[in-house]
Amino acid sequence: MTSGNEAPRRIEGGRWVVSRAWIMEHTGASAATVARWYGRRVQYPEGLRFPEVACTVERVHYYDQEAVEAFWAAWRQDVGTGRLRRAGRPCEDGKGNHGGEWGRARRDQAVATALEELKHAGGSQRGMATRLTREQGGNARSWQRAVAEARTLYTHQALAGAQPGPEPWRGRRPERDTGSRLRPACAVTYRRGVAGD
Template sequence: MSEDGASRRIVDGRWVVSRAWVMELTGASAATVNRWYAQRDRYPAQRRFPEPVCTVNRTHYYDQEAVEAFWAAWREDVGTGRLQAAGRRPGDGRGNQGGGPGRAQRERAIAVALAELRAAGGYQRGMAARLARAHGDSERSWQRAMTEARTVYEREQAAAAGR
C-alpha cells in the first residue's frame, strides 16, 4: 500500500481516496459527503456515491475513478449551486447562529446568568433551575445560557488571575 498524504493511497494498483479528498475535490461539506454516502441507494446508478473499496484505521477509501465519475455525473445533472447549503441558514432565529429575535433574548439570558455567577463567586449546581423558576422559560434554555455564561466567567477569572 502506497500513500500520498492520508487522503489518497494506492491499494491493489489503483488510487483510492478518503472522504476528506472528496470534500477537497467537490467543495462539499462533510455533512454533504456523509449524506451522499448514506443516501446513495436513493440515486440512479450514474449519480450514486461509490461504495468503499477498503478501510484503513476506520477511514473508508473509495476508488478515485468512481468518485470522479460520480462527481462529473452529479455536476452535470444536479449542479453545484446547493453545495454547503445543507440545513438552516444563519439568522433564522436559532440564537447562536446570529440574527433574529432569538439571539437578543439569548444575550439577555446570558447576561442574567453571568450576573448570577459573579454574585455567587462561580458556578453552583442547580443555578439554571433557579433561574428558570425566577425568570420563566425552560430549564434547558437556562442551562444553555449558563454554559455560555460560564465560558465568559471562566475567561474573566483567568484574565484576572493573569494580571
C-alpha cells in the first residue's frame, strides 16, 4: 500500500510528474525495462531518450508526465511496439529468445561469416571471436556464440566430407581404440571401501 507521498502521479512545481510505477502501468514495461531505459538514456538519440528525473520525493523518482508520454510515443513509433509486457517485448510475439526476423537474420549472417573464417583458417583458432568483434563490430558475446555455432557446423561438415552417412558412434557406445580421439566408454566399476582395488 502506498502512502499519499508515494502516489504514482502528482503535481510538483505546477506540472504533472509520474513515478516508475505509473510508467510501468502506462507502457506495460517491466521494472527492469524502465530501469534500462533510464540507465541507457545517453545511448539513444534525443528524440528516443527517456526523460531525466524531474524530482525525488522520499526516495521515489518522478518524471515529467508530458516528457514520458512523448518518449513512449516516439519509442512505439521507432521500435514498433504496442503495450509491452515482460522484458520489453510485446506479449506473445512468437519470437522466443531468438529475436526473430531481423535478429535471426543477423545471427545467421554472423555464423556464416564465422564459418568462412574457420574454413579459411583451416579450423578453430584461439581469439577468433575477439578478432571478428574487432573487425566486424558488434557485441563480443554475440560473436562468441556465432563462432561456437559455426565451429559445430564446421565439424559436422568435416565429418560429412570425410565419412558420408551418419556418425559411426551414433546409437551405440564407441569401441575401444587407443589411436582414436574418441574415448572408450568406461566399463570399470569402482567399489567403495575396498583396499587394494
